[in-house]
Amino acid sequence: MTDVDVAVESDLEENLTEADLEKAEKVFAKKVEIIGGPPPGPATLEAKDACAWFGDRLVLEGVDLVMPKGQVTALIGPSGCGKSTFLRLLNRMHELIPGAALDGEILLDGDDIYATGTRAQQVRMRIGMVFQKPNPFPAMTIRENVLAALKLARLKCSDKDTLVEQSLIRAGLWKEVRDRLDSPGGALSGGQQQRLCIARSLAVHPNVLLMDEPCSALDPTSTRRVEETIDELRGEVTVVIVTHNMQQAQRVSDLCAFFLAAENQPGVVVEQGPTDVMFSTPTDSRTLDYVQGRFG
Amino acid sequence: MSWCGVGCASPVSPVHYEHLWKLAFLRRFPPPPTELMTDVPGTLVEDRPVAGDPVGPRERTRRVITEVPSRADRRFNQVTMGAGISVLVLLTLVGTFLLIQSSDALGETGVWTFLTRTEWRTDVSPARIGVLGLLAGTILVALVAIAIAIPLSVFSALAITEYSTAKRRKWLIGVVDLLAAVPSLLFGLWGFLYLSGKIVPISLWLTQNLGWIPLFKTSEDASLTGSIFIAGIVVALMVLPIITSVVREVFSQTPPGEKEAALALGGTRWGMIKTVVLPFGKGGIIGGSMLGLGRALGETIAVALLLPQVPQKIGDSIHILQNGGATVSGFIANRAGADAFTTSGLLAAGLVLFIITLGTNMIASVVVSKSRSGAGVDI
Ligand SMILES: Nc1ncnc2c1ncn2[C@@H]1O[C@H](COP(=O)(O)OP(=O)(O)O)[C@@H](O)[C@H]1O
Numbered sequence: 126m127t128d129v130d131v132a133v134e135s136d137l138e139e140n141l142t143e144a145d146l147e148k149a150e151k152v153f154a155k156k157v158e159i160i161g162g163p164p165p166g167p168a169t170l171e172a173k174d175a176c177a178w179f180g181d182r183l184v185l186e187g188v189d190l191v192m193p194k195g196q197v198t199a200l201i202g203p204s205g206c207g208k209s210t211f212l213r214l215l216n217r218m219h220e221l222i223p224g225a226a227l228d229g230e231i232l233l234d235g236d237d238i239y240a241t242g243t244r245a246q247q248v249r250m251r252i253g254m255v256f257q258k259p260n261p262f263p264a265m266t267i268r269e270n271v272l273a274a275l276k277l278a279r280l281k282c283s284d285k286d287t288l289v290e291q292s293l294i295r296a297g298l299w300k301e302v303r304d305r306l307d308s309p310g311g312a313l314s315g316g317q318q319q320r321l322c323i324a325r326s327l328a329v330h331p332n333v334l335l336m337d338e339p340c341s342a343l344d345p346t347s348t349r350r351v352e353e354t355i356d357e358l359r360g361e362v363t364v365v366i367v368t369h370n371m372q373q374a375q376r377v378s379d380l381c382a383f384f385l386a387a388e389n390q391p392g393v394v395v396e397q398g399p400t401d402v403m404f405s406t407p408t409d410s411r412t413l414d415y416v417q418g419r420f421g
Numbered sequence: 422m423s424w425c426g427v428g429c430a431s432p433v434s435p436v437h438y439e440h441l442w443k444l445a446f447l448r449r450f451p452p453p454p455t456e457l458m459t460d461v462p463g464t465l466v467e468d469r470p471v472a473g474d475p476v477g478p479r480e481r482t483r484r485v486i487t488e489v490p491s492r493a494d495r496r497f498n499q500v501t502m503g504a505g506i507s508v509l510v511l512l513t514l515v516g517t518f519l520l521i522q523s524s525d526a527l528g529e530t531g532v533w534t535f536l537t538r539t540e541w542r543t544d545v546s547p548a549r550i551g552v553l554g555l556l557a558g559t560i561l562v563a564l565v566a567i568a569i570a571i572p573l574s575v576f577s578a579l580a581i582t583e584y585s586t587a588k589r590r591k592w593l594i595g596v597v598d599l600l601a602a603v604p605s606l607l608f609g610l611w612g613f614l615y616l617s618g619k620i621v622p623i624s625l626w627l628t629q630n631l632g633w634i635p636l637f638k639t640s641e642d643a644s645l646t647g648s649i650f651i652a653g654i655v656v657a658l659m660v661l662p663i664i665t666s667v668v669r670e671v672f673s674q675t676p677p678g679e680k681e682a683a684l685a686l687g688g689t690r691w692g693m694i695k696t697v698v699l700p701f702g703k704g705g706i707i708g709g710s711m712l713g714l715g716r717a718l719g720e721t722i723a724v725a726l727l728l729p730q731v732p733q734k735i736g737d738s739i740h741i742l743q744n745g746g747a748t749v750s751g752f753i754a755n756r757a758g759a760d761a762f763t764t765s766g767l768l769a770a771g772l773v774l775f776i777i778t779l780g781t782n783m784i785a786s787v788v789v790s791k792s793r794s795g796a797g798v799d800i
């Protein structure tokens with residue numbers, strides 16, 4: 126534990142009382158219903174022989190990967206091996222790029238999200254996404270940002286104030302912003318903006334949350350907060366996170382998949398398994414080299 | 422007790438471990454990060470000078486570093502400054518010319534009378550001339566034009582930036598630019614000879630169904646050709662390309678991250694446009710429209726052909742569906758080459774138009790550059 130860790134915790138001990146805790150518990154005891162929102166609870170996401178093209182170029186080939194419900198799956202691998210592309214296949218963001226194509230199946234609790242008749246908007250509502258660069262809506266207030274998905278997906282909610290508070294608490298941002306919910310979302314620091322984006326994604330109660338290098342633009346303190354949030358989401362939401370930070374992958378994930386692309390070859394999953402095994406005794410020598418920082 | 426320093430030098434006490442579950446929850450209420458950054462662990466608070474503490478006066482020398490430009494930079498600077506200044510000089514020259522030339526008419530009529538009088542009669546003595554009737558027509562034509570052109574431009578810009586493949590985008594941009602290349606005389610002739618007849622039924626429908634709105638009221642057996650409404654439509658077509666190109670430019674600068682965020686939250690394309698593109702492009706839409714307004718105010722040939730160019734009272738001009746009306750530029754075009762006094766009066770009217778257009782354009786560029794989207798756009 127570093128000095129800063131100690132510092133934060135003893136500070137928490139001092140400033141936060143039983144009353145604070147009770148208040149938070151009361152907030153979470155309130156049930157917020159989102160009409161037309163995703164079904165409750167986490168969902169299993171499974172890729173079967175997933176392939177992706179940009180134009181004529183195959184960038185991802187034959188990915189078979191199960192992301193079990195309520196667990197955190199980390200996608201690791203060097204730059205350009207198709208991790209982001211794979212992530213974007215999982216919530217149908219890939220198809221937004223002109224010339225993009227795909228093959229294979231992505232099953233959300235057994236249903237193919239690319240089945241005919243399934244609308245992309247419906248899928249994206251159930252599978253939230255946090256991007257590498259924080260992208261709150263800068264002209265909207267913090268509250269409006271959190272509630273943006275309701276407006277965009279035309280959902281109704283029984284208790285907006287509680288939803289805002291719950292989402293911000295879950296994203297570890299409530300205490301910093303509770304006094305200025307009506308100030309613009311663009312006026313926050315980078316780390317706060319990213320947590321606002323997480324709160325925004327969590328507000329519709331998605332079944333899965335995808336995160337594409339969510340901490341790569343953040344300071345260490347914010348990074349830690351985001352990791353804590355991921356930790357607390359375990360069991361509530363299925364999390365799939367792309368990270369270049371090996372320590373982070375070890376800290377937050379239950380499962381790990383190692384992506385690799387040889388030169389001018391599409392990216393493939395070289396190895397996958399429980400995180401501790403992947404980091405201690407992987408079967409593929411390339412995995413060992415990568416997790417020990419010998420290339421990539 | 423503060424968190425830092427000696428008090429916490431030992432590792433976390435066992436009590437903390439017992440309460441780890443609670444700690445995990447408590448961490449949801451993290452302290453503001455600023456404190457963490459300012460205090461260096463290991464130093465006692467007392468040791469550090471507190472902000473505002475009188476440490477003792479210390480003389481500071483302010484050094485202002487000025488960049489010494491290279492030769493090439495200096496030359497470039499001179500050229501660009503020269504170009505900029507020459508534009509200003511030209512503008513001043515035009516203004517001065519107008520002022521001097523119009524001084525005869527303005528002196529004789531009086532500035533205030535000139536600005537507030539509707540009629541324009543040079544057949545009586547002394548001549549009774551005023552610019553108000555012309556201004557009313559000018560502004561109404563311009564307003565009709567941009568009221569029609571704004572929605573059309575915004576939707577064309579959206580069609581180009583948001584709903585097109587790369588190939589169709591190029592094609593559409595080309596078509597809009599082509600529209601800008603059509604000489605306004607041709608627009609005027611086409612409006613006069615062809616469009617006018619096609620608009621009359623629309624005017625008729627409007628006045629029959631919405632006639633209770635003063636704007637759409639017409640007097641009985643009034644002719645519906647040669648109306649401000651028709652002139653406005655033709656001018657709308659002329660300003661459409663410039664508004665579209667400004668708006669398109671601004672829309673295309675919408676941060677892609679925000680667009681992706683809206684789509685990733687389950688938004689439709691239209692929902693994304695409403696939450697991200699339109700709010701971002703608001704400044705561009707306003708600025709582009711004002712720029713179009715400036716253009717519409719000065720439009721000459723089409724209105725000279727389409728309107729009877731008889732100055733009307735504001736109250737009469739407001740009935741935009743019926744024959745009648747005059748605009749400053751159209752009127753000048755119609756009367757050019759008359760006697761010296763009339764010419765001076767026309768130039769005075771021109772001066773008024775010059776000032777109004779200049780003002781509109783200036784407001785437009787301020788609006789665009791002040792808005793978030795317009796920071797990098799030149800109009
Ligand atoms: N929009 C795009 N158009 C064309 N090629 C792309 C696009 N995005 C990514 N690629 C290519 O696809 C490959 C995989 O990229 P990406 O999934 O972003 O990798 P990673 O996230 O693992 O760094 C790279 O070779 C990249 O050049």
Ligand SMILES: [Mg+2]
Nearest residue numbers: 208209210337
């Ligand atoms: Mg990536």
